[in-house]
Amino acid sequence: MAWDESFTCDICGKMKLESNHWWMVTLGDVFCFEADQPPKHFSIVPWNAxxxxxxxxxxxxxxxxxxxxxxxxxxxxxxxxxxxxGSMHV
Ligand SMILES: [Zn+2]
Known part of the structure; x- marks a missing residue:
């Protein structure tokens, strides 16, 4: 098959083509000390099917x-x- 699947970019919505060099981002799964804490780690890795x-x-x-x-x-x-x-005042 020509296309592995129709993935779209989570940021801009562009569709992945076979030749594109895409990346994968995961959040917070590297050092997850406490389960109820928000993700604090940003990991980027090359595309892996x-x-x-x-x-x-x-x-x-x-x-x-x-x-x-x-x-x-x-x-x-x-x-x-x-x-x-609405309007958030931080
Ligand atoms: Zn994009």
């Missing part, structure tokens, strides 16, 4: 989105887009 279906793995299409993912992690602790809950 067998791990890409792991639901804890985020799919990143390239260094631009890897940078965005890191920025999100540093500001929110997750890779989710900034949540706008």
């Amino acid at each position: 067998s791990e890409s279906r792991n639901e804890d793995v985020h799919h990143i299409c390239g260094e631009g989105c890897a940078t965005k993912a890191l920025e999100r992690f540093m500001s929110t602790g997750t890779l989710a887009k900034e949540v706008h809950l």
Whole structure:
């Protein structure tokens, strides 16, 4: 088969093509000292087909989105887009 699966970038939504050099990001599974703490570790590893279906793995299409993912992690602790809950005064 030409395409292994239709993965999309967790940051920009771009679809993975076979030739793309993608990366995988995992959060917080390296040193998880306390289960109820938010993820505090950002790990980026080269694409790995067998791990890409792991639901804890985020799919990143390239260094631009890897940078965005890191920025999100540093500001929110997750890779989710900034949540706008009305006006937050921090
Ligand atoms: Zn992307």
